[in-house]
Amino acid sequence: MKDKDFLALELSKVEDHLIKTLKTRSKMVEEALERFVKSGGKRLRPTLTIIGATFGDYKSEIIIPLATSIEIMHMATLIHDDIIDDAETRRGTKTIQATLGKNTAVYCGDFLFTRAFMLVADMAEVDMMKDMSKAIAFICDSEIDQNEQRYDQTVSVRKYLKRIGGKTAVLFSLSIAVGAHKAGCDRNLTKKLTNIGKNIGMAFQIVDDILDFTGNEKTVGKPLLSDAKQGIFTLPIIYSLNSPYKEKTIKAIDMIEEDGGESLLKCVIESGGLDRTKGLARKFIKKALDIRNTLPDGYGKEAITEIIEKQLERKF
């Protein structure tokens, strides 16, 4: 019978595996990557892989490397994101790019991608390889979309959802699907879990975008309104632009450098943009909980419920 300690124990194995896998020739790079690993993060993706696998025949020695490879892949995308955003901090510590420069950061990201693939290739997981490749291609596509949509005041909710679907939700659904699949769950169960993963991912990114407005800079670990400052318009702004506050919002966007985003924050609150955004996040959470209801009772169902419900209370 799996208890509360089970997940903590498995996640600690993922931590060990992360450190072990990131050994490399350059001491400087190794130290930077270790610092990055130890700065934490929520480990949501490996958590999903582990929980997904508990619905079948859970084998730690198989699941841990897979969960680790997904977290490494995620870390790679974060490092490249930080280059693009010229971000100074992530999870409250200095980014790789801020520490070692752009040059090394590009290669650190590439290096992590290959490490993730090597882990999976070592286990001869061809299907997972394909899925991982597709997921990264999808993430790249969506990041390119996001980049092309910068400063576009006509971006629709539909486009936003497509973008975060690719940017974030794809990896969430892959994470849980890999776990379920490897533990031998049947197709129907795997599909349900994958869908839950997708909905958690959508809610996660929407909450992330809310926190960019309302979070606490310290707990969030990066400066607030960083998306808006870069011309990346997320849901609160999109809703605000699609409301009678349109003109006010445009003006507030123009003033962002001047007033640090104060008017924009006021705008997304008064226009109801922020509330509508929260409403949509709740919808995705509800969808995830609805599918959860159809899962077989037991440890996995309880664990996934906790993960789903946590998303709405997230403060960082």
Added chain:
Amino acid sequence: MKDKDFLALELSKVEDHLIKTLKTRSKMVEEALERFVKSGGKRLRPTLTIIGATFGDYKSEIIIPLATSIEIMHMATLIHDDIIDDAETRRGTKTIQATLGKNTAVYCGDFLFTRAFMLVADMAEVDMMKDMSKAIAFICDSEIDQNEQRYDQTVSVRKYLKRIGGKTAVLFSLSIAVGAHKAGCDRNLTKKLTNIGKNIGMAFQIVDDILDFTGNEKTVGKPLLSDAKQGIFTLPIIYSLNSPYKEKTIKAIDMIEEDGGESLLKCVIESGGLDRTKGLARKFIKKALDIRNTLPDGYGKEAITEIIEKQLERKF
């Protein structure tokens, strides 16, 4: 019987496959990647894969996707290199980073990496996946080394050779090995071909580094002395620093911004650094030719001889 047209035909199939594989959602990105593909390049790596495979049972439908995936991988590293070097031109045309900006270029590189892996995964080539992952990890390691060694006037010939071995030769040997292996060559033959590939790669990179000093800016397709200007000391400088011209070389390096590298060029010529570099390139070519002598007679042997000999006359 394979004739001269054989290689041209197979390479044209690689071109088609490249264009087909790089289809993506964003028109802008697709066009930039197509432009990049069509700006050519020597296609040396797919050529090696094809020639390697002619030593066994050549099956076009298997070899072309593999050769394509290696070229795509190579293109990915070029795009990331250009970001790091802030390069404006490559192969005489504007780099992806100069066209679409750093942001999109990072993702374009990532996108190409995943496309390369997808091609290989689709063919369920687990071993090649592992080798490709290792090769990219090796390339990253070497690029990081190169970055850490910047402006270091004590860099040794040994370190330089290790660096270019990882940065360039690894992919050359992988290219030919993949072809030979997939065509069912025995271990001994595959090993010989792999070694030839490695030596061609070493010679190729050394000639590249010579061309950075003595090339014609137009045919080389990028500004000369770009390595030295970034503090990347290649063999001509390393030899010059290890000669009685040491002090002169150091002064010339300091003056590079002022005089555009004129003194440095003079220095590597007068110190004999450039000649010694050419000598080393010839040594690697000689090694490749020596192993070539032990190959079975036929089309493959003639084709690889031509490739080896071409390296020394290379003008771009």
